Amino acid sequence: MQDPDPTMQSLAREEQDDLLTKLTGLAEKTFPSLLVPPSPTAHLSAMLELKAGVGGSESSLFLTEIMRMYTRLAQMMGWQAVVVTNSTTDHGGTKDAVVEIKGEKVYDMLRWESGVHRVQRVPATEVNGRVHTSTVAVLVLPLVEDKGSEVDEDLFKMDEVRIEVMRARGAGGQHVNKTESAVRLTHIPTGITVSMQDERSQHQNRRRAFLVLRARLMDRKLTEEVTNRRDVRRSLVSSVDRSEKIRTYNFPQDRVTDHRIGLSLRNVASVMDGGGLQDFLDGLAKKHQDDLLEEAFNTL
Amino acid sequence: MRSHYAHLGLLSQLSSALGHESARLELRWMMQALREASNRQRGSSLAEMVARRMSGEPLQYILGSQPFGPLNLLARSPVLIPRPETEHWTMRLSEYVTPSASRPISLLDLCTGSGCIPLLLCHLWPSGSVRAFGVDIASEAIQLASENTAICGFHTPSDNPPSQSPSFRNTFRPILSDIRDPTFLRKSGLYPPFHVVTSNPPYIPRREYDSLPPSVRDFEDRRALLGDPDSEQGDGLTFYRDIARLVANEKLLADDGVLAVEVGKGQAKDVERILQDQAKLPKTTIWRDPWLIERVVVATR
Ligand SMILES: C[S@@+](CC[C@H](N)C(=O)[O-])C[C@H]1O[C@@H](n2cnc3c(N)ncnc32)[C@H](O)[C@@H]1O
Numbered sequence: 001m002q003d004p005d006p007t008m009q010s011l012a013r014e015e016q017d018d019l020l021t022k023l024t025g026l027a028e029k030t031f032p033s034l035l036v037p038p039s040p041t042a043h044l045s046a047m048l049e050l051k052a053g054v055g056g057s058e059s060s061l062f063l064t065e066i067m068r069m070y071t072r073l074a075q076m077m078g079w080q081a082v083v084v085t086n087s088t089t090d091h092g093g094t095k096d097a098v099v100e101i102k103g104e105k106v107y108d109m110l111r112w113e114s115g116v117h118r119v120q121r122v123p124a125t126e127v128n129g130r131v132h133t134s135t136v137a138v139l140v141l142p143l144v145e146d147k148g149s150e151v152d153e154d155l156f157k158m159d160e161v162r163i164e165v166m167r168a169r170g171a172g173g174q175h176v177n178k179t180e181s182a183v184r185l186t187h188i189p190t191g192i193t194v195s196m197q198d199e200r201s202q203h204q205n206r207r208r209a210f211l212v213l214r215a216r217l218m219d220r221k222l223t224e225e226v227t228n229r230r231d232v233r234r235s236l237v238s239s240v241d242r243s244e245k246i247r248t249y250n251f252p253q254d255r256v257t258d259h260r261i262g263l264s265l266r267n268v269a270s271v272m273d274g275g276g277l278q279d280f281l282d283g284l285a286k287k288h289q290d291d292l293l294e295e296a297f298n299t300l
Numbered sequence: 301m302r303s304h305y306a307h308l309g310l311l312s313q314l315s316s317a318l319g320h321e322s323a324r325l326e327l328r329w330m331m332q333a334l335r336e337a338s339n340r341q342r343g344s345s346l347a348e349m350v351a352r353r354m355s356g357e358p359l360q361y362i363l364g365s366q367p368f369g370p371l372n373l374l375a376r377s378p379v380l381i382p383r384p385e386t387e388h389w390t391m392r393l394s395e396y397v398t399p400s401a402s403r404p405i406s407l408l409d410l411c412t413g414s415g416c417i418p419l420l421l422c423h424l425w426p427s428g429s430v431r432a433f434g435v436d437i438a439s440e441a442i443q444l445a446s447e448n449t450a451i452c453g454f455h456t457p458s459d460n461p462p463s464q465s466p467s468f469r470n471t472f473r474p475i476l477s478d479i480r481d482p483t484f485l486r487k488s489g490l491y492p493p494f495h496v497v498t499s500n501p502p503y504i505p506r507r508e509y510d511s512l513p514p515s516v517r518d519f520e521d522r523r524a525l526l527g528d529p530d531s532e533q534g535d536g537l538t539f540y541r542d543i544a545r546l547v548a549n550e551k552l553l554a555d556d557g558v559l560a561v562e563v564g565k566g567q568a569k570d571v572e573r574i575l576q577d578q579a580k581l582p583k584t585t586i587w588r589d590p591w592l593i594e595r596v597v598v599a600t601r
Contacts, residue, residue, distance in 0.1 A: 087324075090308055165384075165590040171565040172591050174504055174525055177358045177381050177516050179326070181367075200329050201367030202384050 041222065044107035045143040047084070047215040048099040053116065055134020058123040060093025062249075063136045065272055066117060067097055070110075072274030079103030084208055085198040098212060100143060107142045112260075112284040114140045115246030122252070131252055139242060141215035142222055150210040155217040162186040163206070166197065185209045192216050247280070256280075261287050310350045317354050326359055333363045356514040369420045373448050378521035379441045382416035385589040386500055386562060389596045390417050392587060393560055394424040396598070397496055401428035401468070405495035408552070409434040410479050410543060413524060415445030415472060417498050422454045422470040432472040433490060435479055438523055445474035480529075480542050485550055493554040497547070500562035501539030503527040508536075527564070536564060540571045544578035553581075559599045568594035575599040 050067060052059040067083070074081035079101050086097035101110065117136045122129055144152060166182035182197035183205045194216070196209040247258045249268055256271045257264040263283045270276035307327070314323035330349045344352075352362050360366040360375040367373075368382045369391055375381050399405040409418045412434030422432055432454075436442050449455045454472040477488045485492060504525045509517065516525070523529070527536025540561065546552045553559055559581060563571045572584045581599035589595035 088328075090311065163590075169591050172589060172593055173383055173385050173562065173564055173595065174380070174500075174502070175508070175512060175516065175564070177360070177383070177513070177520065178322070179329075179359055180384055197325065198328075199367075201372075202387065203367060203369050 039105075039108050041107050041111075041142060042105050044218075045079075045100070045102040045145075046107040046110050047141045047143045047212065048101065048110070048113070049096070049139040049141065049212075050094070050099070051096045051137045051139075052094070053135035053137050055119075055132060057089060057091050057093055057125075058119075058132055059134035059136060060089045060095050061091070061123075062117075062119045062134055063094045063097065064092065066136050066138070067094060067099060069272050069274055069277060070099060070101065070113075073277050074101050074103070074106075074274075076274050076278075077103065077106075077109075079106055084211070085196060087198075100211070102143070107140070109281055109285065111140045111142075112246075112281070112288070113138050114242050115244050116242075118245055118248045120248060120250045120252065135245070137242070141212075141219040143211075143215050144218050150207070152214050152217075155214055155221065156187060156189075160188050161213070162188060165202075166195070181205050183209050185213050187213060187217065190217070190220065192220075258283065260284070306347075310346060313354060314350055326353065329359065329363065333365075356518060358515045358519055361519060366414075368416045369423065371416075371420055371423055371452060373414055373416055373419070374444055374451065375414065376440070376444055377519050378524070379438065379444045380413045380520050380524040382414055385591075385593075385595050386416065387420070388590050389560070389562065389587055390420045390498075391424070393496075393498070393558075393598075394421055397558055398425075399429035399495075400426055404429050404431065406430070407432040407496040407498065408490065408492075408494040410497065410499040411501045411524075411539070412436045412445055412474055413438075413441050413500070415448045415474055417500065418472045419448055419452050419454060421496075421498075422472050423452060425470060427470060428468045430470045432470070433488075433494075434472065434474045435477045435484070435488060435490075436474065437476070437478045438521060439476055440521070441524075442474045442476045449474060479539075479546070485546075485552075492550055492552045493557060494552060495554050495557050497543075497553055497557065497559045498561070499539070499543060501527075501543070502529070503536045503539070503562075503564040503567060505534060505536035505564075506532055535567075535570065537567065537570060537574065540574050541578060544574050547575075547579040547581065553579075553601075555601060557600070561597055561599075562595060563597060565593050568597055571597045572599075 048070060050063050052063050071081040080103060081099055081101045084098040084100050087095045089095055115138060117138055118133060120131055120133050123132050126132065164184045165180065166184055167180060169176050169180055179200055181200055181202040182195065183202060184193060184195045186193045192213065194209045194212045196205040199205045246260055247256065249256050251268055254268050255264055255266055256268055256276070258280050261283045263280060265271060265276055265279060267276060311323055311327050314327055318326060330346055334346060349362050353359060358381055360381045361377045364375060365372055366375040366382050368387050373382060407418060407421065407430055409432065412418065413436060415434055418432035418434050422430060434445060436445065449472050454470055456471045456473050475488045477484045502523065502525050504512070504527050506526065506528060509526060528534030528538045543561065547559065559575065561571065568586045572586065575581045575584055575597060579599065581601055583601065584597055584599045586594050587596040587598060
């Protein structure tokens with residue numbers, strides 16, 4: 001490169017720059033995609049199960065807000081969110097809910113939301129101004145496409161499922177005209193049970209119960225696949241402990257912290273509006289990508 | 301917030317009548333119905349609905365509808381509200397008998413009420429596989445069944461004689477007639493035999509009638525419930541004997557046909573015997589409902 005000719009010199013420099021760009025490109029794009037295979041779950045939508053945890057009515061109020069956070073996010077992303085079932089409390093809270101979110105890469109983007117979400121704030125009803133801590137448990141399940149039929153041969157067989165109606169009806173038939181549409185499914189091999197009673201239509205309740213059952217079984221299958229891959233235990237994000245506290249929404253300090261990636265964001269409102277949530281999702285996705293990459297290097 | 305308190309008040313009222321769990325669900329369904337109706341016309345308010353419910357009126361009449369399988373049928377007093385037990389066995393029958401457009405069948409539903417049984421079968425079976433007829437003595441029932449038929453899209457074009465109605469569609473025709481009148485088939489322009497005969501006839505014995513829940517006794521047609529219309533006593537099985545006679549004397553059922561009748565709790569064995577002895581249908585099976593009560597007798601030759 002010590003060529004006395006200035007033209008040659010600049011040519012060499014250009015070449016060098018070129019090479020650098022190419023190398024960086026390789027390092028940032030090509031290597032990872034060579035080492036880390038494309039996500040096998042990219043096509044899956046998601047089903048979110050939300051359950052109020054500690055904190056009584058404050059917890060169920062927060063659940064309503066979390067649910068709104070995810071439906072807002074869905075709107076921004078152009079996904080379709082449908083509340084499949086929810087049981088509301090008498091005070092505008094929600095004890096539990098199932099939300100179906102359909103679209104491209106929904107499951108891949110949302111799956112790290114599984115875990116315990118903690119809120120710290122002064123409840124509207126608290127007269128002494130004391131800060132309470134309450135929790136909501138979020139479970140993100142992979143949603144397989146609804147093929148119209150109840151069975152999904154890859155996941156279960158019809159004779160493995162016990163279908164029960166829930167309440168007694170006395171003599172039934174013409175003697176009784178009370179609406180009785182609640183359904184419970186039990187997947188006998190795994191013991192998974194799903195109950196559904198929100199709809200007046202037994203048929204609808206049954207359809208939705210099967211939808212949830214399929215999602216739970218799919219989740220099981222994926223989790224098994226993950227734990228069967230030996231190196232994954234080391235990764236922080238993908239260790240799927242759903243009872244772990246993953247994020248704190250601290251209203252007095254106006255701060256949201258994700259405990260797995262250590263990311264803290266000011267402005268709780270922007271997170272609850274869905275927009276701020278994207279920063280966490282991006283951070284978590286990056287963390288996952290890095291984990292996979294590290295895994296891949298270690299096993300080269 | 302104010303509407304919140306109002307709802308709480310309504311919920312606690314309703315809870316006192318139905319229990320908390322049912323009250324919560326029913327209030328929610330009322331609110332849903334109001335939201336869905338709000339685009340068209342707002343008939344009544346939530347408070348009015350709750351007041352009607354508190355007075356014992358069935359939810360289905362208040363909301364004006366009842367789901368039946370994937371169908372959503374109109375419900376209107378005094379026509380009997382379709383029951384989940386009936387829904388269940390009708391779905392099962394749709395898998396037990398499997399007609400196709402190349403092997404179409406005819407079906408007769410006796411005591412058709414809202415038309416729920418034939419309409420669900422028309423919906424579940426392939427297009428062009430069934431021509432169904434239903435008979436009821438109550439003009440309110442026939443009116444409602446006709447509306448339901450139109451909503452579901454199974455009406456017969458009235459300007460065509462039945463034999464020329466397009467065969468690529470399933471059709472259902474409700475007919476006003478008294479099945480206990482020995483000449484009703486001829487009068488109704490019905491031509492036996494039928495491949496499938498279904499019926500959920502009135503089966504409640506007189507002695508059980510007075511202790512029925514008020515939402516049944518005071519709002520649903522007694523003609524739809526009382527199993528022995530001409531008698532103050534009885535086992536509630538009059539209609540099964542009439543149906544057996546039709547099968548035996550009028551060749552109602554095709555040789556390879558299927559008869560399916562719903563029965564009340566504890567009646568299955570007796571009805572089975574009536575169908576074997578009087579209808580001369582030797583092969584019978586009893587189907588249980590989801591609550592494990594013997595609910596349907598299916599009979600063939
Ligand atoms: C228990 S309801 C069944 C209605 C409907 N099939 C269902 O399953 O919801 C019995 C029906 O039989 C009708 N019915 C009573 N006596 C009759 C008769 N003699 N001839 C025809 N229909 C009759 C009643 O009007 C009523 O609609």
